[in-house]
Amino acid sequence: MNTNQNTLSVPNGTIAYDDSGEGPLIVCVPGMGDLRASYRHLAPALVVAGYRVVTTDLRGHGDSSTGFPSYGDEETAGDVEALLDHLGSPAVIVGNSMGASAAMLTAARRPELVTGLVLLGPFGRNPKVSRALTLIMRAATAVPWVTVTWKAYLPSLYAGRKPADQAEYTASLFAALRRPGYAAAFSRTTRLSHDAVERALPAVHTPSLVLMGGLDPDFPDPRAEADWLANALGGTAVMVPDAGHYPQSQRPDLVVPAIESFLTTVVPRG
Numbered sequence: 001m002n003t004n005q006n007t008l009s010v011p012n013g014t015i016a017y018d019d020s021g022e023g024p025l026i027v028c029v030p031g032m033g034d035l036r037a038s039y040r041h042l043a044p045a046l047v048v049a050g051y052r053v054v055t056t057d058l059r060g061h062g063d064s065s066t067g068f069p070s071y072g073d074e075e076t077a078g079d080v081e082a083l084l085d086h087l088g089s090p091a092v093i094v095g096n097s098m099g100a101s102a103a104m105l106t107a108a109r110r111p112e113l114v115t116g117l118v119l120l121g122p123f124g125r126n127p128k129v130s131r132a133l134t135l136i137m138r139a140a141t142a143v144p145w146v147t148v149t150w151k152a153y154l155p156s157l158y159a160g161r162k163p164a165d166q167a168e169y170t171a172s173l174f175a176a177l178r179r180p181g182y183a184a185a186f187s188r189t190t191r192l193s194h195d196a197v198e199r200a201l202p203a204v205h206t207p208s209l210v211l212m213g214g215l216d217p218d219f220p221d222p223r224a225e226a227d228w229l230a231n232a233l234g235g236t237a238v239m240v241p242d243a244g245h246y247p248q249s250q251r252p253d254l255v256v257p258a259i260e261s262f263l264t265t266v267v268p269r270g
Contacts, residue, residue: 007063010082016063017056017083021047024115024267025089028055029080031097031121031245032189033150035062035173038096041163041252042259049260051267054091056083058099060185062176071185072192076102077109084113092116092267094259097123097218097245098189101197104233108200116266117208117235118259121216121245124229125198128220141190147174147183159215159244161251169249201232208235209262211255213243236262 007014018036026046030038036055043053057064059079060071068075080102084091090113095103100122107114140149151174163169177183210233212219212226219225223239230237238258240247247255 005063008083008086010059010079012068013059013065015056015059015065015079015083017054018043019052019054020044021050021052023050023052024263025087025091026051026053026094026263027080027083027087027091028053028094029076029096029099029102030055030058030061031095031099032058032192033061033154033173033177033186034058034096034246035176037062037169037172038246038249039094040165040169040249042094042248042256045252045256046259046263049263051263054083054087056080058189060182060189066181066185068185071189073098073101073105073194074196077105080106081110081113084110090115092118092263094118094120094248095122096120096248098192100124101194104197104204105200107206108203111206114206116262117204117206117233118262119208119210119229120248120255121213121218122210122229123194123197123218124201124225124232126194127218138191141187143184143187146187146190147177150177150186156217157245158250159217160213160242163249201229204233206233207262207266208233209259210235210237211240211247211258212237213245213247213250214239214241215244218245 093103100119216222226237243250
């Protein structure tokens with residue numbers, strides 16, 4: 001697969017993205033603390049299927065720059081909108097976790113840019129947690145501790161089947177996080193709220209597919225959360241067995257055909 005590595009200038013920094021293939025546009029947005037390589041098992045399959053696939057790093061993550069004044073769902077949605085304006089084409093947005101939150105905001109704010117939404121382990125609202133736990137997590141994700149905390153918590157998000165290249169990928173993720181400025185950017189990103197996403201849901205009228213890992217530990221009841229969001233969007237929920245928060249890399253054998261089937265319903269083909 002021939003891949004062009006690019007950067008896009010946005011206010012206060014740059015956003016890194018890879019661009020592969022030809023055909024209808026698909027833009028893939030990873031979750032907080034992750035890299036665009038989270039789509040390493042999905043993007044090549046979609047390119048082979050005849051799509052142009054762009055995978056992007058979040059601001060302050062991967063090969064994107066740090067030093068932005070703020071981080072979160074709304075800021076990420078702004079970066080996605082800038083990327084789509086730059087690419088000059090509406091797209092199906094594939095978003096994981098926080099990337100799914102940004103995708104929904106983009107569909108609400110700039111519906112002309114979005115032909116479909118594929119939401120993997122999505123946050124459409126804030127999880128219900130106690131104030132005490134919130135304070136504990138804020139302390140644990142402060143700059144001195146955030147890398148250690150993420151390294152301890154990340155394996156639980158891969159509940160179920162592990163990607164064959166998991167050790168190599170995790171090593172590259174933490175190598176990226178250890179660079180100057182990136183732990184601070186990640187720490188600031190963890191302070192995000194999904195309130196704006198929940199408020200925006202009634203304005204999202206884009207065809208939507210919710211893919212939720214049946215073992216996703218970020219939700220007390222993954223199926224109930226997937227059904228709630230799909231109902232709010234008028235979309236479809238599909239549970240992915242033996243997968244946690246990253247079904248695109250844990251179960252590409254199930255996720256790829258589900259996404260390809262959805263694409264045939266929302267993307268015009270010649």
